[in-house]
Amino acid sequence: xxxxxxxxxxxxxxxxxxxxxxxxxxxxxxxxxxxxxxxxxxxxxxxxxxxxxxxxxxxxxxxxxxxxxxxxxxxxxxxxxxxxxxxxxxxxxxxxxxxxxxxxxxxxxxxxxxxxxxxxxxxxxxxxxxxxxxxxxxxxxxxxxxxxxxxxxxxxxxxxxxxxxxxxxxxxxxxxxxxxxxxxxxxxxxxxxxx
Numbered sequence: 001x002x003x004x005x006x007x008x009x010x011x012x013x014x015x016x017x018x019x020x021x022x023x024x025x026x027x028x029x030x031x032x033x034x035x036x037x038x039x040x041x042x043x044x045x046x047x048x049x050x051x052x053x054x055x056x057x058x059x060x061x062x063x064x065x066x067x068x069x070x071x072x073x074x075x076x077x078x079x080x081x082x083x084x085x086x087x088x089x090x091x092x093x094x095x096x097x098x099x100x101x102x103x104x105x106x107x108x109x110x111x112x113x114x115x116x117x118x119x120x121x122x123x124x125x126x127x128x129x130x131x132x133x134x135x136x137x138x139x140x141x142x143x144x145x146x147x148x149x150x151x152x153x154x155x156x157x158x159x160x161x162x163x164x165x166x167x168x169x170x171x172x173x174x175x176x177x178x179x180x181x182x183x184x185x186x187x188x189x190x191x192x193x194x195x
Contacts, residue, residue: 096186103180110173117169121162128155 135148 092186096183099183100180103176103183107173107176107180110169110176113169114166114173117162117165121159124155124158124162128152128159131155 131148131152135145135152
């Protein structure tokens with residue numbers, strides 16, 4: 001019978017050990033619950049996780065806010081630049097129109113000079129023909145013949161000057177036409193550049 005009581009004693013000791021372990025466990029839990037939250041590791045981890053989430057959300061909001069402000073600023077800059085370019089284009093178009101008007105006026109003046117030169121050439125030709133007719137009737141060594149010869153030399157000099165003037169007027173007309181074509185080509189290039 002001694003073995004039964006020993007078995008009961010061991011069983012009782014085991015139960016008491018379990019009860020003591022359970023009591024110790026409950027004391028530890030009670031102590032843990034009575035401890036301030038900041039000393040509780042699981043609470044600290046939860047608080048740190050919440051703070052991390054708040055900081056991340058704030059940082060993300062700030063980044064998005066900065067991106068939105070930067071995009072708005074870039075849009076404002078682009079709009080300002082577009083307005084500046086539009087003003088520059090308008091100014092250049094006005095200058096181009098004034099240039100074309102000046103070229104048209106110079107062309108008209110050049111045409112008038114060409115007509116005057118043509119009329120002068122015709123008059124010089126008639127004067128030369130008249131001088132040739134008079135020189136045939138005048139004696140060869142007379143003062144009248146010498147005056148006619150001087151007049152013929154003057155008419156030839158005038159004709160040479162008229163020929164030079166024609167060359168200059170023709171070159172001026174060609175230069176004006178080329179300039180006018182160049183200025184007119186600005187418009188198609190501007191249209192291509194703004195597309």
